[in-house]
Every structure is written in C-alpha cells, then in structure tokens.
Amino acid sequence: MELPRRTRGDELLKPGELTELVGRLRTIAPRHDLRTVIAYAFDHRTRMLPFIYADKRMAPAGVRAVGAAMVASGFEKTRIVLQTWNPNFRPSDAELDGGIPDILMVSSMQIHSQRCREMIQDACRIEPSKRPLIIAGGPKTIYEPWDVFGTDPSMPWGADIAVTGEEFVLLSLLEVVLSCRANNESVRSAFLRARNSGLLDSIPGLVYARGEFEGVAEELVDTGIQRLLSDLDELPHPVLGYRLLEAPSRWRTGLRERALGPRGVHWNTPIGSLVLTFGCKFACPYCPIPAYNQRQHRLKSPDRIVDEMSRLRKEFGIKYFFGADDNFFNDHDRTRDIIETMARAKIDGKRFYKKVNWGTEVTVHDTIAMKNDLKYVRGAGVQMLWLGVEDITATFVKKGQNVGRTEEAFHLLRKNGISPMPMMMHHDTQPLYTPGSNYGLLNQVRLLKKWGSSSLQVLMMTPATGSKLYEAPFTDGMVIESAGGRKVEQHMMDGNYVVATAVDEPWKKQFNILAAYLYFYNPLQLAKSALMPKDLLVFTDMFIQLLGMWGVTQTVRRTLGWAWRLKTGKIDRRMSLPASRIPLRCVAGETGCHDLPRPSQKGLIQLSIKPSLTGGVGAAVAAAS
Ligand code: B12
Ligand code: SF4
Incomplete structure (x- = not known):
C-alpha cells in the first residue's frame, strides 16, 4: 500500500516555514541546553553486493540532516553515531558533555530494524527518571512506525514517539515539547505531558503510543501524513552534520569526548x-x-x-x-x-x-x-x-x-x-x-x-x-x-x-x-x-x-x-501481512493512514500460491530509478 496523498494543494509546507521554525527554536535553545545523540542502526549482515563499499564509506545523509537541523536550531551538543562504524554502541553507555543525553534519536532502514529495536530496548534499561526521550525515524518508521513500540508486559520497551517525516516534523515536535518544559524537568517528562494533553495531535507526521503502562502499547495514534518541504535550500547546510560524527571504534560502547575532526571525516567518509x-x-x-x-x-x-x-x-x-x-x-x-x-x-x-x-x-x-x-x-x-x-x-x-x-x-x-x-x-x-x-x-x-x-x-x-x-x-x-x-x-x-x-x-x-x-x-x-x-x-x-x-x-x-x-529444506510461506499488531488510529479515531490492512479487514489469509501470479507480482527493493 502506498502512503496516502494529502489533499491536493496541501502537500507542501509554505515557503519559509522551516526557516521560521528553526529561527524560533534558536531563540529558546539556550534555555534548554539539550544533549542529543542520533544513532544510525546498521545490521552488518547486510554487507554484500551491490553496495559493499558505499555502505561504510559514505556517512548516511538522513542522520546528518537531522543533526544539522538540531545544530541550526541552536542545539549544538549533538552527536551522530553510526552503528556501521561503531557496532558495539549502546545508548545506555552513552554520555555526552558529562551526562546522559536528554534525547536519543534512532534512525533505521527496514533492513536494519532489528538493530534499531535492540538500541531502543537498551535505552529503555536506563532508569525511567533519567531516560532520554526516545525518538525513532527514517525509512523504516516512515512506512512501518508500529514496529518501534513494544506490546509485551513482561518486557516493556518502545520508542516514545515515531516520526514518519522529515526535519520539519521533528523540529515541530521539539518546539511543542520544549514549550511545556519546566525548569530542570526532563525532556521526556515534558514530552509525556504534551502527549497526554493532545498537544502533539496537530503535528502531521507522528505516531505515539497509548496504554496503561509505559512500554506496552495498547493503541497507536497516527497524526497523519507530513507536509513536505518544497524549497530544499531551506534545509540546514550539510557541513553542520559532518561536524557531529562519532569516530569509528570496533569495541567502544559509549562516546568519545569530541566528534571526528575534518581529517577523520575525510578518511572515514x-x-x-x-x-x-x-x-x-x-x-x-x-x-x-x-x-x-x-x-x-x-x-x-x-x-x-x-x-x-x-x-x-x-x-x-x-x-x-x-x-x-x-x-x-x-x-x-x-x-x-x-x-x-x-x-x-x-x-x-x-x-x-x-x-x-x-x-x-x-x-x-x-x-x-x-x-x-x-x-x-x-x-x-x-x-x-x-x-x-x-x-x-x-x-x-x-x-x-x-x-x-x-x-x-x-x-x-x-x-x-x-x-x-x-x-x-x-x-x-x-x-x-x-x-x-x-x-x-x-x-x-x-x-x-x-x-x-x-x-x-x-x-x-x-x-x-x-x-x-x-x-x-x-x-x-x-x-x-x-x-x-x-x-x-x-x-x-x-x-x-x-x-x-x-x-x-x-x-x-x-x-x-x-x-x-x-x-x-x-x-x-x-x-x-x-x-x-x-x-x-x-x-x-x-x-x-x-x-x-x-x-x-x-x-x-x-x-x-x-x-x-x-534447495534442501522445507519452505513455509507467510500467511499474513506484516501489519501492525497494535491498533493504529488517526487523531479522529479512524484507521491511521500508516496502517496496513489486517487479516480480518481483507481476508488476507491464503493457503496456496496462485499459479497465475507466477507472472510476477512482487515489488522490488529498488534503491530507486
Ligand atoms: C543514497 C541511498 C543509498 C546509498 C547510501 C545509503 C546510506 N547509508 O547513506 C546506498 C547506495 C549505499 C544504498 C544502499 C541501499 N539502499 Co538505499 N537509498 C538511498 C536513497 C536514494 C537516498 C538516501 C538518502 O540519503 N536520502 C536523503 C536523506 C536526507 O533522507 P532519509 O535518509 O530518508 O532521512 C530523512 C527522513 O527519513 C528523516 N529521518 C531519517 N532518520 C531519522 C531519524 C529520526 C530520529 C528522525 C526524527 C527523522 C529521521 O529525516 C531525514 C531528513 O529529511 C534512498 C531513497 C531516498 N530518496 O531517500 C534509498 C533507500 C534509503 N534505500 C533503500 C534500500 C532498500 C537500500 C538497499 C537495501 C538496496 C540494496 N538491496 O542494496 C541498500 C542497503 C545497504 C545497506 N547495507 O544499508 C530504501 C529503504 C527502504 C526502507 N523502507 O527501509 C530507500 C528508501 C529507497 C526506497 N526503496 O524507497 N542506498
Ligand atoms: S523510475 Fe525509479 S524512482 Fe521513479 S518510480 Fe520507477 S523505480 Fe521509482
């Protein structure tokens, strides 16, 4: 299923909207002095053709863009960690500028989602009063936001929120959360208040959980499809993101004091x-x-x-x-x-x-x-x-x-x-x-x-x-x-x-x-x-x-x-779509627009392969074009 289209004429942000938002955040940033870690999930089992060299030697643009947006908005204490270079990174060991980060962001493609989930689970081990606000985003959550929320009461875990959009959505979320944050209050606690009072519902591009216990999602609220930035010149400059990269280390689980310098950037990416x-x-x-x-x-x-x-x-x-x-x-x-x-x-x-x-x-x-x-x-x-x-x-x-x-x-x-x-x-x-x-x-x-x-x-x-x-x-x-x-x-x-x-x-x-x-x-x-x-x-x-x-x-x-x-083993086929196990509702209460039809909705359970379809339904994991 494709992502639904917004009403015609309402697909894009107004010119200057991102620039104004960044400007507003810059004025409040010094009061908050946030420490943010942005982690790129990477499953090393995916290292093969056709992109075996580029996957490691090209720092991904998504996390860099998110980092650049944070710095442009005045939040300079931001670090980007790539699991590609730091396979043992653990959010629970990450300290930035002498303290536990206020915000942990995790970015993932679909193929790296197991590592994404493990990082979120690890972050959930941090004592709740000190735990960073966990925000998940990237190509995985854009299409399957439900996968970053847990449902098992015996093992509560989950992102606090999934962003199904780009920089504007993330910064809008921050603006709302910070507007409710009291002095010395944790960002996560301000987030919970903003979420519970419905303040996030007017920001299209978010999915958050509801439930009696944190970490056990009973229902997900989907605020809809994001509005897109049209003039890409409004994006913060990429040099900002390159200045935030954590140096590679095979064994280190936490962060170094400083990000990579220009020579390290040149050498590693x-x-x-x-x-x-x-x-x-x-x-x-x-x-x-x-x-x-x-x-x-x-x-x-x-x-x-x-x-x-x-x-x-x-x-x-x-x-x-x-x-x-x-x-x-x-x-x-x-x-x-x-x-x-x-x-x-x-x-x-x-x-x-x-x-x-x-x-x-x-x-x-x-x-x-x-x-x-x-x-x-x-x-x-x-x-x-x-x-x-x-x-x-x-x-x-x-x-x-x-x-x-x-x-x-x-x-x-x-x-x-x-x-x-x-x-x-x-x-x-x-x-x-x-x-x-x-x-x-x-x-x-x-x-x-x-x-x-x-x-x-x-x-x-x-x-x-x-x-x-x-x-x-x-x-x-x-x-x-x-x-x-x-x-x-x-x-x-x-x-x-x-x-x-x-x-x-x-x-x-x-x-x-x-x-x-x-x-x-x-x-x-x-x-x-x-x-x-x-x-x-x-x-x-x-x-x-x-x-x-x-x-x-x-x-x-x-x-x-x-x-x-x-060739030699028994092959079992899937009987259902990998749809959300958690009901996904839009703000008005109807089915959320990121949901997939579930078995009961479309009678999807099939037991046999239709020979007529050998002619090639399917969909390609094409990098594009
Ligand atoms: C360049 C590219 C590559 C490059 C580099 C990838 C990299 N690590 O940088 C190479 C050639 C290596 C590559 C490889 C593959 N790619 Co590729 N690739 C792309 C492409 C064309 C651009 C990615 C990019 O830089 N985008 C620009 C950045 C700014 O956008 P972004 O990453 O989406 O990030 C934005 C948002 O998602 C969001 N965001 C991202 N992270 C976070 C985190 C948080 C917390 C928040 C709030 C927001 C947020 O904000 C960002 C800024 O706007 C995209 C298609 C596309 N146009 O995006 C496919 C794409 C990412 N690739 C895809 C795929 C499938 C692959 C391969 C599996 C293909 C293959 N079989 O080889 C491999 C995987 C290799 C590996 N082991 O990881 C898919 C991923 C699908 C999915 N649902 O996960 C995409 C989306 C193409 C598609 N089919 O739509 N790819
Ligand atoms: S030409 Fe490439 S990017 Fe365009 S729709 Fe087809 S596969 Fe996608």
Missing part, C-alpha cells in the same frame, strides 16, 4: 551523500518513492548545490559525492540549470570537475532525452550514473527502456566519459539463460557488459514497504516465512535473498543471482578491462571490478547457505 532533488515522475508500482513525495518534485537551487559541494571539499576534503536523487534527470530544464551552473563553477580557481566527482541515479529514458547535454553533465563533475534498467527487454518492467535505447544510453554515457552503472531486477519469469533471445538474466548481463557497463546490481523482486504492490506477494502466499528451519529476518528483505517467489525451485533463483554476479565480476573480466580498455574509463572499470570481486565473495558467503536451505 570519503564519499559524501547529498540531497540535491527528491521525487520522480514515473509511477513504477513496485516503488514507494513517488507516493512518499506526494508526486512532487523537490529541488535545491544550482547555486546552493555548488556551495554545498565546495564547502565540503574545502572543509573536509571530500572529493566524491553521491546525489541522493530518485531520478536526477527527472525535469530536464531544472537539470540543465543545475549542471550548467556547476560546469561554470570553480573551486580554488580550478574547474569544478577537477575538484569534485559525483554520481547519482537516473533513468534510461531521461538519459536519452538529455543526450545533447551529457557533455555538460560530465563538465559538472558527474562521473558515474546509476540507471534503473531493471529488464532491458521491458517485458516485465516498462519505463521507457528497451534493448536499443539501453544500448544507446550506455554508448552516450561512455562517449561523454561517464560510467554507466545498471540496476537490474531478477524475477520469477526470467530464466537464467534464454538461447536466441535477450530475456534471460545472463543474456542481459552479457549485453550490459558489452555495452560498457562498469558495475552490476541484480536484486530479486522483493516486497517494498510503501509500494502499490507491497501486499500482493503476501496475500498470494509468495512470501517465504522460513526455509530449512531458518526464519526470514528483516535484514534479508534487501533484494539479495530470494524471499518472495512462486516458482517451484526458489533455490535456482538464488543461484541465478550469484551466477550473474560471478559472470560480471571475475579475474578474467578484470584482465579484459586492463588489457583491452574500451576508453579512458579503464581505471574506473578496474577499480569497480576489484571492489565487485571482493563484494561477490561476501554475497556468496552470506547467501549460499540460504540457497542450500531453499
């Missing part, structure tokens, strides 16, 4: 992820992005983008960037504005592309539409573009691509010095190999390689929360509950594991993915890249080959056992 645009004009039914963005396209101005990259280059020496775009070429005129400004810009007297290199996500369709501009795209510093190709024959997924157009797009990109990085989907109806046609997975991978693909991503169609097709694989009995006695856990919902399929032999699908990667990343291909270079992108190709070969060993190591269980 040599790639900077930056928000440039949000939204996409396509409406792929397996993708949650257009609905999340309320079908809006949101942008930063070209000057602001240049300023952000330049400042990050100068302050931290970050040279490589990744645009957190859903489809950077979405609006051709606005894209031209951005790239022309970047191509004209200079850093320390040098042309932009000599100081900064970056990549982002686009579609085949838009790449071809922008073919005459690609030289400026390269001049703007773009070095790699990730293309949501999915299926080059467009039999399964259609978004303006086909064999000829994909080849043309790859050729155009390489001609202009940009590495094409295709993202593919494997699905039930696609065989490993089809003689005489381009439909098979290996046939497609071979063509991509021939056309100059620098990297490869192959993900299995997997239900993506917040997409139109999310429920169908569950209701059709395609989703695997366990195989050979191993339960499917949240970290396995990343598209690397075959967990939703109607084929008779799911293990073959798992092997197909491995075969595709092994075909693409191997010493022979590395030698070919080195000895028969296609063009000047040879070093990029070789570097990615090396990374890919390392990644493929991790993918084999992590997924081979699952393939074996699929």
Whole structure:
C-alpha cells in the first residue's frame, strides 16, 4: 500500500516555514541546553553486493540532516553515531558533555530494524527518571512506525514517539515539547505531558503510543501524513552534520569526548551523500518513492548545490559525492540549470570537475532525452550514473527502456566519459539463460557488459514497504516465512535473498543471482578491462571490478547457505501481512493512514500460491530509478 496523498494543494509546507521554525527554536535553545545523540542502526549482515563499499564509506545523509537541523536550531551538543562504524554502541553507555543525553534519536532502514529495536530496548534499561526521550525515524518508521513500540508486559520497551517525516516534523515536535518544559524537568517528562494533553495531535507526521503502562502499547495514534518541504535550500547546510560524527571504534560502547575532526571525516567518509532533488515522475508500482513525495518534485537551487559541494571539499576534503536523487534527470530544464551552473563553477580557481566527482541515479529514458547535454553533465563533475534498467527487454518492467535505447544510453554515457552503472531486477519469469533471445538474466548481463557497463546490481523482486504492490506477494502466499528451519529476518528483505517467489525451485533463483554476479565480476573480466580498455574509463572499470570481486565473495558467503536451505529444506510461506499488531488510529479515531490492512479487514489469509501470479507480482527493493 502506498502512503496516502494529502489533499491536493496541501502537500507542501509554505515557503519559509522551516526557516521560521528553526529561527524560533534558536531563540529558546539556550534555555534548554539539550544533549542529543542520533544513532544510525546498521545490521552488518547486510554487507554484500551491490553496495559493499558505499555502505561504510559514505556517512548516511538522513542522520546528518537531522543533526544539522538540531545544530541550526541552536542545539549544538549533538552527536551522530553510526552503528556501521561503531557496532558495539549502546545508548545506555552513552554520555555526552558529562551526562546522559536528554534525547536519543534512532534512525533505521527496514533492513536494519532489528538493530534499531535492540538500541531502543537498551535505552529503555536506563532508569525511567533519567531516560532520554526516545525518538525513532527514517525509512523504516516512515512506512512501518508500529514496529518501534513494544506490546509485551513482561518486557516493556518502545520508542516514545515515531516520526514518519522529515526535519520539519521533528523540529515541530521539539518546539511543542520544549514549550511545556519546566525548569530542570526532563525532556521526556515534558514530552509525556504534551502527549497526554493532545498537544502533539496537530503535528502531521507522528505516531505515539497509548496504554496503561509505559512500554506496552495498547493503541497507536497516527497524526497523519507530513507536509513536505518544497524549497530544499531551506534545509540546514550539510557541513553542520559532518561536524557531529562519532569516530569509528570496533569495541567502544559509549562516546568519545569530541566528534571526528575534518581529517577523520575525510578518511572515514570519503564519499559524501547529498540531497540535491527528491521525487520522480514515473509511477513504477513496485516503488514507494513517488507516493512518499506526494508526486512532487523537490529541488535545491544550482547555486546552493555548488556551495554545498565546495564547502565540503574545502572543509573536509571530500572529493566524491553521491546525489541522493530518485531520478536526477527527472525535469530536464531544472537539470540543465543545475549542471550548467556547476560546469561554470570553480573551486580554488580550478574547474569544478577537477575538484569534485559525483554520481547519482537516473533513468534510461531521461538519459536519452538529455543526450545533447551529457557533455555538460560530465563538465559538472558527474562521473558515474546509476540507471534503473531493471529488464532491458521491458517485458516485465516498462519505463521507457528497451534493448536499443539501453544500448544507446550506455554508448552516450561512455562517449561523454561517464560510467554507466545498471540496476537490474531478477524475477520469477526470467530464466537464467534464454538461447536466441535477450530475456534471460545472463543474456542481459552479457549485453550490459558489452555495452560498457562498469558495475552490476541484480536484486530479486522483493516486497517494498510503501509500494502499490507491497501486499500482493503476501496475500498470494509468495512470501517465504522460513526455509530449512531458518526464519526470514528483516535484514534479508534487501533484494539479495530470494524471499518472495512462486516458482517451484526458489533455490535456482538464488543461484541465478550469484551466477550473474560471478559472470560480471571475475579475474578474467578484470584482465579484459586492463588489457583491452574500451576508453579512458579503464581505471574506473578496474577499480569497480576489484571492489565487485571482493563484494561477490561476501554475497556468496552470506547467501549460499540460504540457497542450500531453499534447495534442501522445507519452505513455509507467510500467511499474513506484516501489519501492525497494535491498533493504529488517526487523531479522529479512524484507521491511521500508516496502517496496513489486517487479516480480518481483507481476508488476507491464503493457503496456496496462485499459479497465475507466477507472472510476477512482487515489488522490488529498488534503491530507486
Ligand atoms: C543514497 C541511498 C543509498 C546509498 C547510501 C545509503 C546510506 N547509508 O547513506 C546506498 C547506495 C549505499 C544504498 C544502499 C541501499 N539502499 Co538505499 N537509498 C538511498 C536513497 C536514494 C537516498 C538516501 C538518502 O540519503 N536520502 C536523503 C536523506 C536526507 O533522507 P532519509 O535518509 O530518508 O532521512 C530523512 C527522513 O527519513 C528523516 N529521518 C531519517 N532518520 C531519522 C531519524 C529520526 C530520529 C528522525 C526524527 C527523522 C529521521 O529525516 C531525514 C531528513 O529529511 C534512498 C531513497 C531516498 N530518496 O531517500 C534509498 C533507500 C534509503 N534505500 C533503500 C534500500 C532498500 C537500500 C538497499 C537495501 C538496496 C540494496 N538491496 O542494496 C541498500 C542497503 C545497504 C545497506 N547495507 O544499508 C530504501 C529503504 C527502504 C526502507 N523502507 O527501509 C530507500 C528508501 C529507497 C526506497 N526503496 O524507497 N542506498
Ligand atoms: S523505480 Fe525509479 S523510475 Fe520507477 S518510480 Fe521509482 S524512482 Fe521513479
């Protein structure tokens, strides 16, 4: 189910609303002197292709954005801890500026939610009178906010509140809570009063629990879908977030006295992820992005983008960037504005592309539409573009691509010095190999390689929360509950594991993915890249080959056992949707807008797989485009 759309015309915040809110908070911040820890949950079992390097060497933009918003609002005692770098971090051991934090924020993707839950449970061990206010947010809670609340009276735990939105929602919550806070009162106690007196109900984008006992949610109140920030120039500058990162440590459970300095930032996160645009004009039914963005396209101005990259280059020496775009070429005129400004810009007297290199996500369709501009795209510093190709024959997924157009797009990109990085989907109806046609997975991978693909991503169609097709694989009995006695856990919902399929032999699908990667990343291909270079992108190709070969060993190591269980073990299917166990109500009392239909609501219990659906319902965990 997609997130519902707000009333037309009411999807966006008024211009200046975020800036004014930040200004108001700055005036009250000194009175409160808050200490805040923002933790990024990370499950190390997800470390494999296609993003094995980027996951660790690119500090996530979400927690940095939240940190930057806190600092811009005057709350400078803020620290960001990444479980990616600090696997043993425990909120109950965290002290900042000599005391227990007033606020603990936890950010999580769906695949890291087990770690998110453990961190919240750990924070709940702190004595209630000293416990920080626990706020959960990020891509997990945006779609499944109920999962951060406990229901077991024998083990009470839970976030105090889930934020299903962005910076504006969080800061609005803080403003209300701080407005009720008495001198020397804990932030959590002020929060409880604000919550109980209904003061949070007018802030869309929150979910909080009701119940007789704290930590045992009997009902959740959903205040609705957030209003979105339209002019992204209002966002606090990303340099603020980079100054808050906790230094990596394999063993430390608490925090250091100081955050990482500029050299440490440069060393640990040599790639900077930056928000440039949000939204996409396509409406792929397996993708949650257009609905999340309320079908809006949101942008930063070209000057602001240049300023952000330049400042990050100068302050931290970050040279490589990744645009957190859903489809950077979405609006051709606005894209031209951005790239022309970047191509004209200079850093320390040098042309932009000599100081900064970056990549982002686009579609085949838009790449071809922008073919005459690609030289400026390269001049703007773009070095790699990730293309949501999915299926080059467009039999399964259609978004303006086909064999000829994909080849043309790859050729155009390489001609202009940009590495094409295709993202593919494997699905039930696609065989490993089809003689005489381009439909098979290996046939497609071979063509991509021939056309100059620098990297490869192959993900299995997997239900993506917040997409139109999310429920169908569950209701059709395609989703695997366990195989050979191993339960499917949240970290396995990343598209690397075959967990939703109607084929008779799911293990073959798992092997197909491995075969595709092994075909693409191997010493022979590395030698070919080195000895028969296609063009000047040879070093990029070789570097990615090396990374890919390392990644493929991790993918084999992590997924081979699952393939074996699929082959030899008993496969049990899920009988129901992973909907909220706790009733979710909106403020007016009706079903909350983040709820999913529960079995009683739609008769979702199914006992058999419908053969007609082998043709591919499902939803992809696509990073985008
Ligand atoms: C860049 C990106 C990546 C990068 C970097 C991720 C990173 N760690 O930085 C790479 C390429 C590595 C990547 C990998 C994957 N990604 Co990715 N990725 C993105 C992308 C395109 C942008 C993320 C971003 O930086 N956004 C900008 C920031 C500012 O937004 P944000 O993170 O949502 O944070 C905002 C709010 O959520 C909120 N917020 C966040 N945290 C918190 C915390 C609190 C307390 C509060 C109050 C608010 C809050 O405020 C923030 C500011 O507005 C998003 C799609 C998108 N447009 O967001 C997908 C996305 C995050 N990826 C997704 C997925 C599925 C994956 C992969 C599993 C794909 C795969 N199979 O390989 C892997 C996972 C790798 C791993 N082991 O973690 C999904 C997550 C779905 C979900 N429900 O969890 C997304 C949402 C795409 C989608 N399908 O919609 N990804
Ligand atoms: S999959 Fe890509 S092209 Fe399709 S709607 Fe999502 S972001 Fe847009």
